[in-house]
Amino acid sequence: MIIDLATLGDTPELSCDLCVVGSGAAGLAIASEMLHSSVKTIIVESGSLEQEPATQALYDVDISGLPHPGSTQGRFRVCGGSTTQWGGQALPLMPIDFERRDWVPHSGWPLSWNDLAPYYARAAQFLLVDSLNYDTDLLAHLRTRAPSLDAQRIWYHFSKWSPKPNLRELYLREIGDSDRCTLLLHANVTGIVLENELRQVNKIAVRSLQGRTALVRARIFILCVGGIETARLLLSNNEQQPTGIGNEHDMVGRFFQDHPSAMVGLLKTPHPARAQKLLNVFHKGGLKYSVRCTATPKLQRERQILNISMGTTFVEANSVLQDVKDVYASVRRAHFNGVTARKMLRAASRPTGSILPIWHYLAYGRSFAPGARMRIGFTSEQEPNPESRVLLSDKTDALGIRRSNVRWQLTGQTLRTMREYAKVLQEEFDRAGIGEIELDEWIHDDSAQWENHVTDQFHHIGTARMNSSPRLGVVDENCRVHSTENLYVGSSAVFPTSGHSNPTLTIIALCLRLADRLKIVLSR
Numbered sequence: 001m002i003i004d005l006a007t008l009g010d011t012p013e014l015s016c017d018l019c020v021v022g023s024g025a026a027g028l029a030i031a032s033e034m035l036h037s038s039v040k041t042i043i044v045e046s047g048s049l050e051q052e053p054a055t056q057a058l059y060d061v062d063i064s065g066l067p068h069p070g071s072t073q074g075r076f077r078v079c080g081g082s083t084t085q086w087g088g089q090a091l092p093l094m095p096i097d098f099e100r101r102d103w104v105p106h107s108g109w110p111l112s113w114n115d116l117a118p119y120y121a122r123a124a125q126f127l128l129v130d131s132l133n134y135d136t137d138l139l140a141h142l143r144t145r146a147p148s149l150d151a152q153r154i155w156y157h158f159s160k161w162s163p164k165p166n167l168r169e170l171y172l173r174e175i176g177d178s179d180r181c182t183l184l185l186h187a188n189v190t191g192i193v194l195e196n197e198l199r200q201v202n203k204i205a206v207r208s209l210q211g212r213t214a215l216v217r218a219r220i221f222i223l224c225v226g227g228i229e230t231a232r233l234l235l236s237n238n239e240q241q242p243t244g245i246g247n248e249h250d251m252v253g254r255f256f257q258d259h260p261s262a263m264v265g266l267l268k269t270p271h272p273a274r275a276q277k278l279l280n281v282f283h284k285g286g287l288k289y290s291v292r293c294t295a296t297p298k299l300q301r302e303r304q305i306l307n308i309s310m311g312t313t314f315v316e317a318n319s320v321l322q323d324v325k326d327v328y329a330s331v332r333r334a335h336f337n338g339v340t341a342r343k344m345l346r347a348a349s350r351p352t353g354s355i356l357p358i359w360h361y362l363a364y365g366r367s368f369a370p371g372a373r374m375r376i377g378f379t380s381e382q383e384p385n386p387e388s389r390v391l392l393s394d395k396t397d398a399l400g401i402r403r404s405n406v407r408w409q410l411t412g413q414t415l416r417t418m419r420e421y422a423k424v425l426q427e428e429f430d431r432a433g434i435g436e437i438e439l440d441e442w443i444h445d446d447s448a449q450w451e452n453h454v455t456d457q458f459h460h461i462g463t464a465r466m467n468s469s470p471r472l473g474v475v476d477e478n479c480r481v482h483s484t485e486n487l488y489v490g491s492s493a494v495f496p497t498s499g500h501s502n503p504t505l506t507i508i509a510l511c512l513r514l515a516d517r518l519k520i521v522l523s524r
Contacts, residue, residue, distance in 0.1 A: 001175075001176065001178065001179065001181070001182045002176045002182075002183045002185065003182060003184055004048070004184075004185045004186055005185065005186045005187045005206060005207075005208045005212050005214055006185075006186040006208040006209075006210045006212055007212075008212055008214065012214045012215075013214065013215045013216075014042055014182070014184070014215070014216045014217070015216075015217045016040045016041055016042040016182070016217070016218045017039045017040045017041065017219050018030075018034060018041045018042070018218055018220050018221075018222070018518065018522065019041075019042050019204065019216050019220070020041060020042070020044070020222050020224055020490075021189055021222065021223050021233075022043075022044070022045065022081060022223070022224035022225040022226075022229075022491075023043050023079050023080060023081060023168070023224075024080065024081020024083055024167075024224060024225075025082070025083050025167055025504050025508055025511075026490040026491050026507050026508070026511045027043055027045075027222075027224035027490070028080075028083075028167050028168065028171050029126060029490075029507075029508045029511040029515070030222060030224065030490060030511050030512075030514065030515045031043050031171075031181055032126075032171050032174070033512060033515035033516070033519070034180070034181065034515065034519070035174060035178055035180060035181055037180075037519055038180075038523070039180065040180055040181075041180065041181045041182070042216055043175070043183045043184065044187045044189065044206055044216060045079050045183060045184065045185050045187060046058065046186070046187065046188045046189075047076075047077045047078035047079055047185065047186070048078065048185050048186060051076065051077075051078045051084075052078075054209055055078070055209065056076070056078075057397070058077055058188065058397050058399065059071075059072060059075050059229075060072065060397065061228070061393070061404045061405065061406050062393040062395065062403060063406055063408075064405050064406070065388065065406065065407035065408040065409050066409065066410065067455075068258070068456050069456060069458075070456045070458030070460065071404070071406045074456075074459075075226060075228065075458075075460075079168055079183070079185065080166060080167060080168035081226075082226075083165060083166055083167040083168070084166050084168065086165055087161060087165060088127065088161045088163075088164075088165025089159050089160070089161055089162075089290075089504070090124060090127050090129050090160045090161065090502070090505040091134065091159040091160070091292075091502055091505060092113075092116075092120045092134075092501060092505055092506060092509070093113065093116075093499040093501050094113070094294075094297070094307065094501075095112070095114075095297075096297040096307065097109075097113075097307060097381075097498075097499035097501075098111060098112050101300075101301075103304040103305075104306065104383060104384070105383070106384035106385075106386070106496065106497075107384065107496065107497050108496060108497075109495075110466060110468045110476070110477040116506070116509050116513065119509035119510070119512045120505065120506075122509070122512050123506075123508035123509040124160070126508055126512070127160075127165075127167075127505065127508070128162055128163055128170070129160040129161070129162055129163075130160070130287065134158055134159070134160070135155070135158070138157075138289060142158075142282050142289065144277075144282070147432050147434055148433075149428045150428055151296070152296060152298050153295075153296055153299045153428060154293050154294070154296065154299070154424065154425070154428055155294045155295075155296050156291070156293055157291075157294065158282070158291060158292065159289070159501075159502070160287060160288075161287065161288040161290070163286050163287055163288075184214075184216075186208040186209070186210075187206035187208065187214065187216075188206060188207055188208065188209070188399055189204050189205070189206055190205050190206065190207045190213075190399055190400075190401065191204065191205035192204050192205075192221075192237040192245060192487075193240075194245070196485075198240055198484075199483070199484060199485050200484065200485050200486050201221045201487050202217065203215050203216060203217045204216050204221065207399060209398060209399070218486075219486060219522060220487075220488065220521070220522065221487050222487075222488040222489070222490045222514070223487070223488070223489050223490065223491070224489075224490040224491055224511070225491065226460050226491050226492070226493065227256065227460030227461050227464075227491060227493040228256075228390050228406065228460050229404070230463055230489055230491055231253035231389075231390040231463035231493070232390065232392065232401075232402075232403075232404045234252045234464065234474075235247060235252055235390075235391070236392060236401055245483075245484060245487070246464065246474045246475075246481040246482065246483055246484060246487075249470060249471045249472075251464075251465070251471075251473060251474050252463065252464060252474055253389045253390040253391055254386045254388075254463065254465075255384045255463065255465050256388045256389050256390050256406070256407070256408060256461070256462055256463050257384060257388065257459075257461040257462040257495070258382060258456040258457055258458075258459050258460065258461065258498070259379050259380065259381070259456070259459050259498060259500065260379075260380045260382055260410055260414045260454045260456070261377065261378060261379045261380070261454065261455055261456070261457050262377065262378055262453050262454045262455070263313070263375050263376070263377045264377065264378055264418060264422055264439060264443050265375075265376045265422065265439040265440055265443070266373060266438045266440075267279075267312065267374040267375075267376055267434070267435050267436070267437055267438075268435055268437075269374075269435025269436070271433075272371075272374070275374060275434055275435055276366070276367075276369065276372075276374075277366065278291070278434060279291050279374070279434075280312070280314060280369070281366070282366060283367070290311065291311070291312070292310065293311075293425065294307070294308070294309040294500060295307060295308050295309070295421055303420045303421075303424075305416065305420050305421065306380055306381040306382070306383060306413060306414070306417040307499050307500045308378055308379070308380040308381065308421045308500055309378070309379050309380075309501075310376060310377065310421070310425060311377050311379065312374050312375065312376060312377070313374075313377055314367075314369040314372035314373070314374060314375075315372055315375055316369050316371070316372045316373075376425070376437055378418050378421065379457065379500050380414055380500060381497065381498050381499055382414065382461075382498055383410075383411045383413040384465075384496065384497055385409055385410075385411055387409055388407065388409040388410070389407050389463070390404050390405070390406055390463050391404070391405040391407060392404070392405060393405040410451060410454065414454065415450050419444060422437070422439055422443055422444075425437055426439070457502075459498070459502065460492060460493070461493070461495045461503060462492070462493065462495055462496070462498065464481075464491075464493040464494055465493075465494060465495065465496045466479070466494045466496055467496065470482035470483065474489070474494075475488070478514065478517055479494055479510060488514060488518075490507070490510065490511045490514060492507050
C-alpha cells in the first residue's frame with residue numbers, strides 16, 4: 001500500500017512491527033524480505049514518486065573540508081533514493097577489507113567476508129546479476145583470457161552492472177499491492193522519541209513540507225538513509241540525549257569516508273585494439289561487465305598501501321557512434337533540427353566510426369572506441385580518519401532541522417597508495433606488452449596540490465561505524481545502535497573501512513542479513 005502524508009488528516013498515528021526510514025537500496029532490500037512474512041512494515045520516505053526541488057533542498061549541506069560534490073549531487077530524496085540515478089555497479093568487498101591491518105589505523109570489522117558470503121549471493125540476485133565469481137568464472141563465461149600480469153601483484157577481474165538499476169521499478173509494485181507493507185511518502189523524520197530509560201525508540205515523528213504530521217510507532221526501527229543523513233538524524237535528535245542518539249562516546253559522524261578517485265595517466269600502445277580487447281567493457285546475456293585491475297592483498301601488505309583499483313576510460317573526440325545514437329534518439333522523438341543534421345552528415349562521412357563499434361558489440365560482445373585515448377583512473381580505499389566527519393551546521397532546513405556540515409579529509413596515505421600502485425602498473429603493463437602508462441605530472445610532483453586532482457565517488461561511508469565495543473563504534477556486528485535496543489542502521493554508514501568497491505552490493509548484503517535476524521526477533 002502506498003499513502004501520502006501530505007493528503008492524510010492531521011496527526012494520524014500509525015503502528016507497525018518494523019519501521020524502515022528510507023526507500024533506497026537498503027530500505028527496499030529489507031522491505032522486500034518482509035513482504036512474505038507476518039511482519040507488518042511501514043517505509044517512511046521523505047520524497048515522492050517524482051523528484052521535487054523543495055524536497056531535494058532538504059539535502060543541502062555546508063562544506064568545511066575538501067570539496068565533496070557527492071554530498072548534494074549523489075543523494076536523491078525521492079522514492080527509490082540514489083538507485084533512481086546510479087549506474088548499477090555491483091562488486092563485493094575483498095576478504096582483506098574485513099581484516100585488521102597494522103598499516104591501516106582503525107581497520108577491521110567484527111564480521112568476516114565469510115559471514116557475508118551467502119548474503120552477497122542473495123544481493124546479486126536482488127540486483128539481477130549472475131552468481132559467477134568475479135574472475136575465473138567470468139573469464140570462462142566471457143571467453144577471454146587475463147593478460148599476463150603478475151597475479152601476485154595485480155588482480156585482473158570484473159565488476160558487474162545491474163540491467164535494471166532503478167530498483168523501485170523492480171520492487172515498488174509488490175509493495176504497493178501488499179497489505180503487510182505501507183510506503184508513506186512525503187514523510188520527513190523530525191524527531192526520534194526514546195523511552196525505557198532512553199534505551200528504546202518509542203516512536204518517530206514525521207512531517208511533510210506542507211505541514212502535515214504523523215507519529216509512527218514500531219517494535220523496531222531501521223535508518224536506511226545513507227552515511228550523511230544517518231549522522232544528521234542521530235546528532236540532531238538531542239533533546240533527550242544531549243550529545244545525540246548513539247553518540248555517548250563522540251563516535252557518530254566520525255570516520256566519514258568516500259572513494260578518493262583520480263585520473264593518473266594515459267596508456268600509450270602500438271596495439272590499441274589489443275589493449276581495448278583487454279580493458280574495455282564486455283557484454284553478454286544482457287549484462288555489462290567492466291574490467292578492474294586491483295592491488296592484490298599480497299601487494300597491499302608488501303607495500304603497506306590501501307586497497308586500490310584501476311579502470312580505463314576511453315575518451316573519444318567527436319565520437320561518430322555517439323552521433324549515431326543521438327540521431328536515432330532525435331528521429332524517435334520526431335525532433336529533427338540543424339544539430340541533428342550536422343551529426344547525421346558527420347556520421348555518414350566516417351562510416352567506420354560507427355560500423356566498427358557495432359560490429360565489435362554484435363560479434364564479440366565488446367565495447368570498442370576507435371581512436372580513443374585510454375585514460376588510466378584509480379579508485380582507492382580511504383584511510384579511516386576520525387577527523388573526517390559529518391557534523392551539524394548552524395543553519396537549518398525548511399523543517400527547522402540543522403543541516404549537515406560535511407568535513408571530508410584525506411591523509412597522505414591516499415597519495416602514497418596511488419604513487420606506489422602507479423609504479424607497479426607501469427612495470428606490469430610494460431612487461432605484459434600492453435603498453436606504456438605515461439603518468440600525469442601531479443602524481444609524482446611533491447609540490448603539486450594533489451588533493452585538487454582527487455574527487456569523491458558519491459559513496460558516503462563510515463559515520464556510524466560497526467565495532468564490538470560501544471567506545472569504538474556506533475553499531476554492533478548486527479547493525480544495532482549500541483545504546484538503543486531497537487534502533488538499527490542499514491547503510492554504508494556502518495562500514496568500518498571502504499575497500500575500493502562500490503558499496504551498494506555490500507549494503508544490500510548487510511541488509512538481507514539484518515532482515516533474516518529481524519524476522520526471528522519479531523516472531524517472538
